[in-house]
Amino acid sequence: MRKRRSLAMNLDAVAQKAGVSTSTVSRVLNNLEIVKTSTRSRVLKAAEELNYHPNLHARSLARGKSRILGIIVSNMENPFFLDIYRTLEADAHAQGLEVVVANTDYRSEQLLASVQLMIGLRVAGLAVIVSEMEEHLIQTVSGSRIPAAFYDVGTPQKNITNIRVDYRKGIKKTVGYLNALGHKRMAFVGHHSTLGPISERRKTFLESVQRCSPSAEPRIFAGPDSLDGGRQAAREMLESGFRATAILCVNDFMAVGVMRELREEGLQIPRDVSVTGFDNIKLAEFCSPPLTTVHIPREQIGHIIFDNVMGNGREEREVGREIVIDPELVVRDSTGIAAKS
């Protein structure tokens, strides 16, 4: 490549202007205390005047690592993911780390692309909050030597921490609670990715209903993970003629959509139908009626992930650890005694 005089601003330009070497400029910009005060201010002045901004790519390259925390989530639109993201971001900023997020929209090719992006960026740590992941891809992450934490997917591995919520327990509590209120005809509303064979929430729902009242015939409906998706699922249920007295939703976000459709059809909540969610997002308190749900401590999860991925005394672990979180039922106004039919 022919020597092309760079137009871009670089250390060299600042160094020349300040009459020092690039090393010195570098040291000033990195706050190395070793530089003489007078030199230091000369350099700072030059940098300021030239409107200089260090090239972070070059910096990462030279340092051999980046100061970036990578985060991958399924759906930023769902406040559940957003809350975890925000906690991670806050923790990262508190330590002077930057953050880059990728959103997969539940698409596996996007998940692949996101993982490759993070590895390509040589992120200092990686948090993966998605509902499904191919074993192959898990291995890729594990083999990348990047400290990672997975939420709700895979099993502990080299360099990987696993955080999971005991959904089984959450679902059982909910079904038990509804059963005690006399509900027999229950429906489960999931989103498409909860339809996979591995969907613990869906499976547990069926089992729990089965156990509580063997005569009941639980039904499953689904839509995309969005307000509209919940609404669609509810409409589907109504059109199918199935008259549930209680609807368990896979998360609060969809539950809000479900309630909207029920209301639209003139059904009152909880008089005619009870509705429950999962996650206990802020919106669950603000919708009408406030939603009975299962609390998942998203902030706590965020902090745990951060500590495990970026924690100070973090030694390289051969085998990862697994952390299980216990969810709690939060009763509000969207549930009540089963309607007589």
Added chain:
Amino acid sequence: MRKRRSLAMNLDAVAQKAGVSTSTVSRVLNNLEIVKTSTRSRVLKAAEELNYHPNLHARSLARGKSRILGIIVSNMENPFFLDIYRTLEADAHAQGLEVVVANTDYRSEQLLASVQLMIGLRVAGLAVIVSEMEEHLIQTVSGSRIPAAFYDVGTPQKNITNIRVDYRKGIKKTVGYLNALGHKRMAFVGHHSTLGPISERRKTFLESVQRCSPSAEPRIFAGPDSLDGGRQAAREMLESGFRATAILCVNDFMAVGVMRELREEGLQIPRDVSVTGFDNIKLAEFCSPPLTTVHIPREQIGHIIFDNVMGNGREEREVGREIVIDPELVVRDSTGIAAKS
């Protein structure tokens, strides 16, 4: 620096394993058609087996530019920003660009940090969707030679496109509509950043009310830009003893919080109080009652920003352009005839 044999996987390792030079590997990985098919597959196999992932920092450095679109928003929690982000992300991915988002939380030091991050990353384009920005910082962006688009802030400059919504018109339509319904005692609920002297929405609200009914005494309340913030502002209003018959909110997100508090206090919407929002986010249709609001075409805005920042035939412009969008009033069920008092 002493020669340290790199542990990290790099082009060289792949090259050795495949028995070719790094140049060839590079060409294969970049899909340069020039490589012989047999060599090509040998290289791909080696890369696969070594679980190799190119170092994107090195790549950007060598290429002198990155394939990244930078996005800065005030508050990812507010679906308004999220929607624009998602549109931009989709457009970017469609062109094989990656995206990095930064969230300022309305904090100006965070905004500064975010701008520096983006410049440091040498992003290919930058979208800034924040409600306030110091002139100095605008100049920094303008001087960075990065094609940028600002939403709702600053004025067109070198390399900078400006998109703004005619809030004035939106507010006027809303106030006019409420006035026609007989509302006299109106309140405006803003978030803290709309309290600055430059807040167009707030100012226009005061002017419009003034004009429609000179005798009215409009009031202003505020909280953070969140569901809770809306709730707080509403509580503040109730505690102040001011009994508005209509409340205009600076956005839908806060309006949902406002309605929650009113409901809590036993006030019925719209029988006792009318409430309006701004933005027309999805949630506005899903809350109860569905919210009367002003539609801001976020997808369109996203596309416009993308085209102006990353558009193909994008020549370097000395002076930026300004694009103004006209908002429409969307009437739903949260507004009605003013209560007699």
Added chain:
DNA sequence: AATTTTTCTGCAAACGCTTGCAGTGCAGAC
């Protein structure tokens, strides 16, 4: 078989930064 052309591949410089090491200069000690 010699030459020309074409197709591939490798060499090495460059991208902008960090950092170990080797100075340089200057104060104080001898």
Added chain:
DNA sequence: GTCTGCACTGCAAGCGTTTGCAGAAAAATT
């Protein structure tokens, strides 16, 4: 005046890519 030590600063190699150019190999032409 020479020396020692200390506080700074500069040199240059190295980080992992890309890519212009030139060389090598293969194919086509004479």
